Amino acid sequence: xxxxxxxxxxxxxxxGPPAGVYFLHGAEEHLREAAVHRxxxxxxxxxxxxxxxxxxxGGDVAPEALASIIxxxxxxxxxxxxxxxxxxGLTPKGRDLVEATAxxxxxxxxxxxxxxxxxxxxxxxxxxxxxxxxxxxxxxLELNDLPGWLxxxxxxxxxxxxxxxxxxxx
Numbered sequence: 001x002x003x004x005x006x007x008x009x010x011x012x013x014x015x016g017p018p019a020g021v022y023f024l025h026g027a028e029e030h031l032r033e034a035a036v037h038r039x040x041x042x043x044x045x046x047x048x049x050x051x052x053x054x055x056x057x058g059g060d061v062a063p064e065a066l067a068s069i070i071x072x073x074x075x076x077x078x079x080x081x082x083x084x085x086x087x088x089g090l091t092p093k094g095r096d097l098v099e100a101t102a103x104x105x106x107x108x109x110x111x112x113x114x115x116x117x118x119x120x121x122x123x124x125x126x127x128x129x130x131x132x133x134x135x136x137x138x139x140x141l142e143l144n145d146l147p148g149w150l151x152x153x154x155x156x157x158x159x160x161x162x163x164x165x166x167x168x169x170x
């Protein structure tokens with residue numbers, strides 16, 4: 001799948017997103033976390049969230065436990081969401097499992113992988129994941145990018161127009 005821009009990603013979520021694997025990576029943690037919350041909100045209802053949401057850390061989860069969690073079907077809902085934070089910490093077996101899941105996700109599974117791809121990494125894991133998953137990169141915002149980003153967020157999130165001078169002051 002092609003790399004999604006944040007705007008295309010938002011449209012995908014707004015249009016009734018497909019289940020599957022979401023690979024959200026990059027240095028801009030705030031934007032990455034906001035995207036994680038939007039994916040979770042798109043698939044989980046508050047009434048069944050406790051039954052259908054698992055949150056894990058890549059370095060803390062054993063491949064066997066991860067396989068069991070991924071294979072668990074949704075309960076009283078259409079989707080089950082599994083969030084793996086710091087996915088770069090997955091063991092080689094865990095990475096193999098995630099790659100296999102990305103290639104053929106079980107029905108109803110939404111697997112969210114988030115973290116930072118190590119700079120300069122040539123690991124096939126990330127390349128294969130980007131090909132099979134809905135992928136969005138959130139690079140570090142530069143100081144010059146912040147006023148434009150603030151103006152866009154004011155419009156999109158609050159329906160307000162933020163002047164350039166005000167955005168620069170913030």
